[in-house]
Amino acid sequence: MAKDVHPPRGMRDFLPLEQLKRDQVLGRIRSTYRSHGFQEIETPALEELERLTSGQGGDNEKLAFRVMKRGEELERAIEANSDGNADTLADLGLRFDLTVPLTRYYATNRSKLPKVFKAIQSGPVWRAERPQKGRYRQFIQCDIDIIGESSVLAEIDLLTSSLHALEEIGLNDATIRVNHRVLLSNLLDDLGIPDEGKPSAMIIIDKLDKIFAEGVAKELGEKFGAKVAASAASWLALMESKLEIPVELQDLFRAVESKFGKGRLRFDPTLVRGMGYYTGTIFEIEHPGSGTSIGGGGRYDGMVGRWIGEDVPAVGISIGFERAIELVGDSLTQQVPGLVLVLENDSPEVIAAALKLQPALFEHGYAVRLELRPKKLNILLDSLAEQGFTHFASVGEEAVNMDSLVIKPIGN
């Protein structure tokens, strides 16, 4: 019975000090976004499965955890399910990102929201991925989105707010790669790739960092012929030597550079981003300390329209919290000084004396933890020092008040 008591595969428990750090780092990101006038919202962890898998979530749809129907509905579904199609047995799914729920939320609540809606969402998402190092089946995302603003001001707001939030958690070296889906599409035209071939061409170009220029040219050639391979090769060579910011992105670069200086944005004509729903600018956040991107996003002007029947401009960016927090040092975590109030015994007098001391100790800025004196006090204090407690004081039978209480640092 004692064996193998673990959280489910790919999911994690957080110990107190880990949790404190996670909460504070996420808190800093959230409060920075709030300071830029974004507003926090929350949606349920579950959405109708039909909605989650309606083609907006790309490959992630396949990774949705499916929740079984219940009661009579389940019985009916099983009876009807002679062909072994498991899909009819589930009706809900755990969200695999925060974007699909956000567009659903906007469709549900738009009459109560400001015309330009600037949302912060932070919380867990779930994906039934094959667990591997650094990939989890429950992980936190922190997104901001602007719905209802077609001007580049929205992109500028997202990127400057995010760079600010990353600085607030000590990631001053974060940079953002930027591209534009229209540029990407024009490029594919120039390379001679027909419209119907564009999605698979994008998937090939997206592999540039893994298979390099040669590999991309080769795979494009295999799919679209030698002529495309040749123009791709010369384009990739050109791209490595010299890049000009295209006119579509100049205002964005200029604004972000006015605030953060040069070098924090980088135009990358090979940036693809997996999701099919992007319609304009796309971005990916990088940091020299991380081998993978630590976030990303883009403009998805058509997505909200799927629920409400009219297109609404929208753009969002997501910080991959699990990737970002790996880069954040522990020095950022602030802990209230903790005092262990050691009760010599659990007689009513001693307990009442300890309770009476608590408010004054709170006023002195301490977190106050009551502990019954164990046989070996040092072991107790050492183990609590590991949890961040810094001081202790003893309360016994003799009357004690704040003046007579002896507060000592632990370990001296």
Added chain:
Amino acid sequence: MAKDVHPPRGMRDFLPLEQLKRDQVLGRIRSTYRSHGFQEIETPALEELERLTSGQGGDNEKLAFRVMKRGEELERAIEANSDGNADTLADLGLRFDLTVPLTRYYATNRSKLPKVFKAIQSGPVWRAERPQKGRYRQFIQCDIDIIGESSVLAEIDLLTSSLHALEEIGLNDATIRVNHRVLLSNLLDDLGIPDEGKPSAMIIIDKLDKIFAEGVAKELGEKFGAKVAASAASWLALMESKLEIPVELQDLFRAVESKFGKGRLRFDPTLVRGMGYYTGTIFEIEHPGSGTSIGGGGRYDGMVGRWIGEDVPAVGISIGFERAIELVGDSLTQQVPGLVLVLENDSPEVIAAALKLQPALFEHGYAVRLELRPKKLNILLDSLAEQGFTHFASVGEEAVNMDSLVIKPIGN
């Protein structure tokens, strides 16, 4: 397509101002508990279904949302599932409370935790209940638990910390009904109820507030005979006239009264609490503003032992956040003053000027929201005033700095 875009049945979206209030009220509860030396932890939302439904969760086990197996495992389960037993198709479940996951967490991580472990958990739980007013299928619980302390100090710590937390959210009138499972068991002995009849007798007594003394005596009589009915009736009559705090609870009452005065704890010999796992004191939090309890808990010394093979004393209390927040006024919510920086247009010059003003406005304590001037500025400002924004200022082509920026209150 536009029709019926809603969150799943029984689940809720939260609008920005609701979410702000929820976050701040929960934040106050959490920080009060932290000030008492409790530590926050987190477990995954999902647990192995087998563990969730191993009999520790009482009736709630039936309400667990079940997550379907995936991939080949699902295919195998469907093939093997000739008898239509849906249970074999699921392997995970959404947690329906925070206690079962906590005991699993303790079993997994106890070597890294302090000997007396004082945990705070706050987060959503899910129950597939028939939706009704005030009952949701996803809702937040906020629990504290002490594992590893058998002294009444643990109960005192839980109840004084919780009364303090409730006061911090303005619920100064919260009271706690207290009973003890051993007293309850002795009482049932005195009434002449055999051991095997005790669980159903407890269920009957638990209905006292719905069916009153007469109903309880009647139902006990139907089940256990006229003699039991008669002794139950006289016990219930006695109980209404005069109650003495039994010796088992005197230290607890004395300590809590030393801090909060008389009347905040109330001995209730009819308090049962549904869960089978309680072994000692049980409590239920009430407030005059609420028709139902707003929390509860008790001692469950045998539960951790199920996972690790040795009993560990444990006691916990849960604040039903959804019930509690209904009693909290909006005045508690604090909002950073929000300033709308209205850009006359989205030219690079105007955007750069606005971005340049932001840091100084942050320093002045404002949250600063960038908005492109719409045709009707008043409509924009009114809608943002509803969201808590209090001031605005305009940025146009002419050079502007903090000295020349005109900040006006919205609505004047």
